[in-house]
Amino acid sequence: MPLDTSAYSLALLRVDGRRWNELRRIHAQIRTQAAADGSSYLEMGHTKVMCVVNGPSEPGPRRGGVATGGGGGGGGGQSKNAEVAVNIVIAGFSSVDRKRRGRGDKQVFELQSTISQALAASLHTHLFPHSTINISLHVLSQDGSLLAALINAATLACVDAGIPMTDYVAACTAGSTSTYAANDEGADPLLDMNHQEEQELPGLTVATLGDSDRVAVLVCESRVQVSRLEGMLAVGVDGCKQVREILDRVVREKGIKMIQEGTVERGVGLNDMELD
Amino acid sequence: MADRRRINGPVGTTIAPIYDDAPEQKSQVAMATRSRPANVIRKMYLKTGVTPSASGSAYLEIESSGNGGSGLKLSCSVHGPRALPRSTPFSPHIILSTHVKFAPFATKQRRGYLRDPIERDLGTHLEAALRGSIIADRWPKSGVDIIISIVEGEQDREISKAQGIEAWDTMNALSGCITVASAALADAGIDCVDTVAGGVAALVQDAGDDAAPSIVVDPIPAEHEKVLAACCIAYLPTRQEVTNLWFKGDLPASDMDVYTQLVEKGIQASKSANRVLVDCLNETVG
Amino acid sequence: MASSQHVLLSPAELAYLHASLSLTPPIRPDGRSPTQFRPLVAETGILPGTNGSARICFADGTEAIVGVKAEVERTRTRHDFPSLDEGAEGDDDDLEDNQHDVVKGDNDWVEMTVEIPGYRDDDAGTVFLSAMLSEALLADGEFTKRLWINRRFHWKLYLDILLISPPLSYPLPLLSLTTHLALLATRLPRLKSEGDEDPLFDDDWAAAAYLYPRPAAKKGSKKTTSFATPTARPPVTLLVMAVGNNIIFDPSKEELAVADVALAVSVGESSNPSSSTAMDIETEETKGHHNLRILSVRTIDPPSRLTPPGIPNASNSAYGANAAGAKDTEKKKQQQEQARTAESEAVEGVWKAPRGGAKPLVLAALVQKVLEKGGVADEVLDALDGVDLN
Numbered sequence: 001m002p003l004d005t006s007a008y009s010l011a012l013l014r015v016d017g018r019r020w021n022e023l024r025r026i027h028a029q030i031r032t033q034a035a036a037d038g039s040s041y042l043e044m045g046h047t048k049v050m051c052v053v054n055g056p057s058e059p060g061p062r063r064g065g066v067a068t069g070g071g072g073g074g075g076g077g078q079s080k081n082a083e084v085a086v087n088i089v090i091a092g093f094s095s096v097d098r099k100r101r102g103r104g105d106k107q108v109f110e111l112q113s114t115i116s117q118a119l120a121a122s123l124h125t126h127l128f129p130h131s132t133i134n135i136s137l138h139v140l141s142q143d144g145s146l147l148a149a150l151i152n153a154a155t156l157a158c159v160d161a162g163i164p165m166t167d168y169v170a171a172c173t174a175g176s177t178s179t180y181a182a183n184d185e186g187a188d189p190l191l192d193m194n195h196q197e198e199q200e201l202p203g204l205t206v207a208t209l210g211d212s213d214r215v216a217v218l219v220c221e222s223r224v225q226v227s228r229l230e231g232m233l234a235v236g237v238d239g240c241k242q243v244r245e246i247l248d249r250v251v252r253e254k255g256i257k258m259i260q261e262g263t264v265e266r267g268v269g270l271n272d273m274e275l276d
Numbered sequence: 277m278a279d280r281r282r283i284n285g286p287v288g289t290t291i292a293p294i295y296d297d298a299p300e301q302k303s304q305v306a307m308a309t310r311s312r313p314a315n316v317i318r319k320m321y322l323k324t325g326v327t328p329s330a331s332g333s334a335y336l337e338i339e340s341s342g343n344g345g346s347g348l349k350l351s352c353s354v355h356g357p358r359a360l361p362r363s364t365p366f367s368p369h370i371i372l373s374t375h376v377k378f379a380p381f382a383t384k385q386r387r388g389y390l391r392d393p394i395e396r397d398l399g400t401h402l403e404a405a406l407r408g409s410i411i412a413d414r415w416p417k418s419g420v421d422i423i424i425s426i427v428e429g430e431q432d433r434e435i436s437k438a439q440g441i442e443a444w445d446t447m448n449a450l451s452g453c454i455t456v457a458s459a460a461l462a463d464a465g466i467d468c469v470d471t472v473a474g475g476v477a478a479l480v481q482d483a484g485d486d487a488a489p490s491i492v493v494d495p496i497p498a499e500h501e502k503v504l505a506a507c508c509i510a511y512l513p514t515r516q517e518v519t520n521l522w523f524k525g526d527l528p529a530s531d532m533d534v535y536t537q538l539v540e541k542g543i544q545a546s547k548s549a550n551r552v553l554v555d556c557l558n559e560t561v562g
Numbered sequence: 563m564a565s566s567q568h569v570l571l572s573p574a575e576l577a578y579l580h581a582s583l584s585l586t587p588p589i590r591p592d593g594r595s596p597t598q599f600r601p602l603v604a605e606t607g608i609l610p611g612t613n614g615s616a617r618i619c620f621a622d623g624t625e626a627i628v629g630v631k632a633e634v635e636r637t638r639t640r641h642d643f644p645s646l647d648e649g650a651e652g653d654d655d656d657l658e659d660n661q662h663d664v665v666k667g668d669n670d671w672v673e674m675t676v677e678i679p680g681y682r683d684d685d686a687g688t689v690f691l692s693a694m695l696s697e698a699l700l701a702d703g704e705f706t707k708r709l710w711i712n713r714r715f716h717w718k719l720y721l722d723i724l725l726i727s728p729p730l731s732y733p734l735p736l737l738s739l740t741t742h743l744a745l746l747a748t749r750l751p752r753l754k755s756e757g758d759e760d761p762l763f764d765d766d767w768a769a770a771a772y773l774y775p776r777p778a779a780k781k782g783s784k785k786t787t788s789f790a791t792p793t794a795r796p797p798v799t800l801l802v803m804a805v806g807n808n809i810i811f812d813p814s815k816e817e818l819a820v821a822d823v824a825l826a827v828s829v830g831e832s833s834n835p836s837s838s839t840a841m842d843i844e845t846e847e848t849k850g851h852h853n854l855r856i857l858s859v860r861t862i863d864p865p866s867r868l869t870p871p872g873i874p875n876a877s878n879s880a881y882g883a884n885a886a887g888a889k890d891t892e893k894k895k896q897q898q899e900q901a902r903t904a905e906s907e908a909v910e911g912v913w914k915a916p917r918g919g920a921k922p923l924v925l926a927a928l929v930q931k932v933l934e935k936g937g938v939a940d941e942v943l944d945a946l947d948g949v950d951l952n
Binding site: 367368393399507518529530 | 702
């Protein structure tokens with residue numbers, strides 16, 4: 001579907017009415033499911049994903065041929081670090097045209113190993129030797145920024161599971177308003193691309209570790225002019241900070257709610273937290 | 277999942293349309309009707325020990341319907357009991373693995389080399405049926421493979437692919453699979469509480485004036501106008517127990533009697549098949 | 563799969579569970595009555611990108627999402643044997659027949675996939691589940707007729723069933739109920755074109771028709787519910803098990819681990835009682851009851867057959883069964899005898915995996931219990947009526 005990118009230069013508004021530096025609506029929930037150790041549900045615009053975390057636990061009996069996408073934290077059983085096994089299921093009904101992805105889909109494998117490596121680096125896997133952290137992600141609806149949404153959901157679920165980690169891994173996408181070929185000097189960077197923009201424009205996914213500017217994941221799969229890359233990255237990193245704020249708020253709100261309901265006791269060091 | 281390792285032939289046959297306006301050649305082949313009594317199963321031939329290299333094996337053939345169709349031909353081999361590979365966790369029981377496969381040429385529609393969902397489903401049914409009969413705790417830490425290949429499926433040459441027929445054929449195939457696997461297990465000397473045999477009964481609507489639906493055992497779907505419901509039973513005659521039950525169809529719930537009768541007839545069919553099975557095994561021993 | 567799933571219960575625990583479930587009335591670990599279901603949370607229409615969707619959460623945390631997507635597909639015309647046999651005249655007949663009685667379906671028009679995390683989609687258990695669910699759906703042959711557009715086109719319906727949580731209990735009832743709700747909520751765009759021309763649809767989603775049409779709700783009618791109940795509905799598959807003489811519904815994983823027999827029963831509800839086969843006295847009966855139909859029954863291989871057995875004291879060496887004097891052959895023989903009786907006979911309080919099958923009478927009782935008037939199937943369908951479909 002050709003996207004009329006020229007419209008942007010007229011009003012500086014994108015197809016869905018956002019400015020260049022605006023995120024889509026992010027809505028997240030944690031502890032959505034009682035059976036799992038940790039779970040989350042995250043919407044970034046129309047991209048909707050669910051995450052379920054089980055573990056750290058003893059690595060179960062290897063079931064025949066189950067693709068544990070990319071053992072980021074080293075190989076489970078004997079290693080000193082916990083293995084982070086990520087499994088992504090992309091529902092057939094998630095995109096506009098139904099497309100069924102088999103288990104052996106290379107793109108899914110790549111997503112799995114990217115997430116696995118990113119989380120293995122920020123989770124304190126050395127605390128859980130000989131064990132596995134199973135992260136299973138379900139994509140219910142896709143509208144761009146899939147990898148970013150998956151990383152954010154996985155982070156939230158890990159927080160819910162209470163697995164020690166250095167900080168949030170918050171991710172978002174950034175792009176540029178003009179295509180590679182257009183060679184437009186005055187191209188603006190764009191924050192948080194939707195599916196239509198992703199099809200048409202160069203873009204990258206970036207994830208940072210908490211408040212710092214340290215980049216945990218950087219994936220760029222499109223042709224983009226070098227001069228624009230820096231701008232895109234800067235916007236992306238800035239977006240990650242906004243995402244981190246949102247994720248943090250979700251976690252805090254849920255925590256406050258749980259304390260108020262008496263599900264958990266108020267811990268030490270929480271005195272500075274406002275319960276309102 | 278597509279089979280990408282082999283060069284597969286076309287899935288079905290294609291027939292060029294024929295524009296022929298000779299109405300007199302209309303050869304109205306009378307639809308085959310059932311000649312057997314309603315409670316008699318077809319003749320079957322069963323022989324054990326057909327595959328020398330396997331620890332147990334059996335071959336089953338059920339006679340064809342008579343008008344150029346093919347019967348059911350199954351061969352089963354049992355490998356084991358044998359030690360499980362090192363990597364498998366401890367099991368206090370014998371681990372059954374059942375594998376049912378139609379030969380590519382077994383049916384009118386060519387089957388691929390990979391097992392399709394119907395074949396996998398049959399395998400699960402078969403496993404449930406056999407697990408009830410095997411005394412599984414006599415072989416801890418071991419496994420047995422039961423491999424059935426359906427060399428020829430039941431097909432009527434005259435009947436074109438009418439809808440829903442294959443679905444009922446799978447029931448007949450399952451009952452054959454159960455009987456032949458049971459014979460092969462006995463041949464392999466694996467302890468069972470009893471020989472289990474399969475039987476099918478169906479509620480059928482016959483052609484012609486609105487005859488009341490009747491229950492027949494061992495149905496050939498092509499012989500009837502419509503099959504309303506069918507059930508496949510795996511039965512242990514001496515213990516009088518059912519190890520597997522598969523009912524399919526559409527019956528009003530107020531009509532529980534019909535359902536009960538179907539199950540009873542299924543058991544009866546299974547008992548008849550079991551007689552053949554026992555005779556065959558006695559012959560081998562004696 | 564789930565039937566061969568590992569249950570982490572010791573033989574002693576299994577024996578205790580089995581004993582308490584075979585009491586009259588049975589005592590279930592979670593205190594439910596034998597026919598009581600676990601509470602659940604259900605919602606429909608959660609995914610605007612699908613034609614119909616539903617989500618169900620059981621209280622134990624298992625959760626499933628079903629999305630239904632429909633695509634227009636060209637109907638393949640068959641050049642099959644009949645046209646050969648019957649010649650040209652037959653063909654003409656066919657054409658005329660088609661003018662009158664056209665609506666017919668094909669089972670290929672429905673594609674169902676079941677996704678269970680951690681299991682391959684061609685795993686035997688997954689295939690078994692999807693075979694069971696689609697078997698019930700296609701059993702009456704009425705369902706695919708709903709997908710017919712005209713003689714050249716039909717809807718192809720994709721049912722994607724996702725189990726979100728790890729499979730804690732046998733997921734069949736959960737998946738079936740979720741599929742049921744998703745199908746009830748499924749809507750197809752209204753057809754604007756006529757006859758056999760290329761289909762053209764109304765863009766207005768509000769005008770889209772339900773796959774399972776509902777009678778127009780009369781204003782000011784006695785009905786308290788805000789929506790009308792559909793007349794026909796998709797099938798529901800229920801899991802029933804028996805322990806001893808007790809029949810237990812909606813078993814949890816632990817209960818299933820001591821089941822003597824487990825059965826999956828699919829029931830449907832038909833709108834037209836006239837089509838039923840043998841007899842019908844339905845018309846006089848009260849309206850509150852559902853016009854149930856039995857669509858499929860399958861035995862589920864109970865995981866109890868794979869549970870580790872306990873060892874009775876008689877054959878336990880720690881209790882002196884194989885004590886010091888085991889050398890002399892006579893004693894040994896005696897012990898072997900003892901061991902044999904221990905193998906074949908049940909010892910009170912010592913768990914032994916059930917052997918053999920189920921008595922036909924038990925199986926009949928299980929099905930009877932599901933289908934009887936005011937039985938569990940009625941109850942479940944009534945409860946599902948309470949879910950707000952939007």
